[in-house]
Amino acid sequence: MNKVSTLLIASLFSTMLVAQNKTSSDHSTAAWMKNIPESEVVEWRRHIHQNPELSYKEVNTSNYVADLLKSFGNIEVIRPTKTSVIGILKGSKPGKTVAFRADMDALPVQEETGLEFSSKNNNVSHACGHDAHTAMLLGTAKTLSKMKNDIKGTVYFVFQHAEEEAPGGAQEIIESGALKDVQAFFGMHVLPNYPVGNVGILPDAAASTTSDGFTLTINGKGSHGSMPQLGIDPIVVGAEIVNALQTVISRNVTPGEMAVVTIGKFQSGSAPNVIPDKAELAASIRTISQPTRELVENRIKTIIDNITKAHGATYELDYIKSYPAIQNDVVLNLQAKTSAIKAIGKENVFDASRMTASEDFSYYNKIAPTCFMVLGIGDGVANHNPKFNLDEKSLKNGVKAEVQVILDYLNN
Ligand SMILES: [Zn+2]
Ligand SMILES: [Zn+2]
The missing domain is CATH 3.30.70.360 (Alpha-Beta Plaits)
Structure with a gap:
């Protein structure tokens, strides 16, 4: 090997290093990441976890969410059904309309986690992790509420009731007409036995099963x-x-x-x-x-x-x-994967296999293309088990991915 090629390789190598460093700093130092209310997300999750409510009965949970959304500023709050909440953030610049959905209901399961913030309600618990979904989307809403001037378009934060019980809350919110302007729907579900804080992109087309x-x-x-x-x-x-x-x-x-x-x-x-x-x-x-x-x-x-x-x-x-299969849109899937990599790094993003669980998120496909993702919460028992629990360290990556997915959808 001669000196010139050695130099060439050395310079190529340093360019790659710079590129690599750039990639890793891109996913760790975007200015908005400093605004993620990390400890509040945990606090909100614990409050919701301790006070779970069954499908169609999410009265206190939805009021709690509505009050928080109002306190963030820049977010208009509407109540399309008795126990659902939508926060609408209109960016200062015109653009598309995107929705991110979290479900809020708990299950008729007696909690056996032994957590200090275990359910106070007999035979009702957040054994599917919807407490985490709600807390993360609140974190996303709070983070984005500080960026109104930079946002191109409109964001709907959809806090849905009654995912666990057919016919499901999604249909009711759709029928209310509140989501008619939405052009794309994103959602995320926590799943055990994937590494903590890893985001999984579900397959194109059928991303879940019918139920x-x-x-x-x-x-x-x-x-x-x-x-x-x-x-x-x-x-x-x-x-x-x-x-x-x-x-x-x-x-x-x-x-x-x-x-x-x-x-x-x-x-x-x-x-x-x-x-x-x-x-x-x-x-x-x-x-x-x-x-x-x-x-x-x-x-x-x-x-x-x-x-x-x-x-x-x-x-x-x-x-x-009951619920049809979720259909993940090819274009949104690709965008979600790119955004997740940008937000949390390639090493924390994976291609997830199809969920055998079903989800009424599938109904949003009636209005616009949909994309559903999963968030790894560490080893543990399956969702719906009385001992179901999650590693709260996963929540921050969930928020990062949500914010990035929303911003990229609106900017591209
Ligand atoms: Zn469930
Ligand atoms: Zn669920």
Whole structure:
């Protein structure tokens, strides 16, 4: 290697170093990052965590959010439904309209985290992390409220009620007309078992699954436990149905296509020597495409109908179709990834696999393209578990990514 090429390589190397340093300083020193109310985000999260409210009953939570939004300045607060809140920040310059959504409701779960700020409300807790979503979006709103003069366009901070209970709050807010001007929707969900503060971009197109299900009552005929020939045992019928339903995914759905059928409830009987007269089952069903959604529904109905008939039992089936799959827009996805890298560094951004959980965020796609992301909160049990908890160190990166995504959408 000669001296010239050595010099060339050395200069190229230093240019790369400068470029690298530039990248790393870009994602750590943007002026607005100093305005992130980091400790307040934690404080708000803990307050909401300690005072959880069920879907459609988020009265105190929504008032708390509305009061905070008003206190930030520059944000107009509207209440499209009884327990939802939207903060509207109009930038000084004209431009597009973007919305970021956080959900605020808790679950009917008795908390078992042992946290000092555990739920004060019996059998209600933030086991899905919506307390974190709300606190982060408040942090984002407060940070952006100080930037009105730099903002091109309008930001809607959507604090949605009732994500956990169908038909869901998203539809109600959409029907109120409050979001009709929005041109793009972003949202983020905390997820365990991803590194703390890492932002994941969900796949293009189906980013989550549908959430369907059924409740089934099998009507048999009660009898003495020693005289089965005089009864129709609904437990045996139900057990056969549960087993047969395992073949829907393994034998009917195209291999490789994601689908889940879970029987989460099977209740019957009260004594060892009594054949009961009914059994109650309930299931949760996830698919990602309309053809598979219909296939699974048809197979389930056929299996239930034929097995009950074979045993001389009857049944009542309530097949419930709930949230559709979230559809992540290709362009917004690409922008979100670029923004997240800019905000928190390439090493903290990853391509997430599709969520098997469903979300009523999917309904916003009726109005405009959507993009849903996930935020890693460290190792732990799944969302909805009584011991669900999150590492609060993840929240700051969540806010950084949210602010950057909003700014880049409006500026590009
Ligand atoms: Zn949930
Ligand atoms: Zn959730």
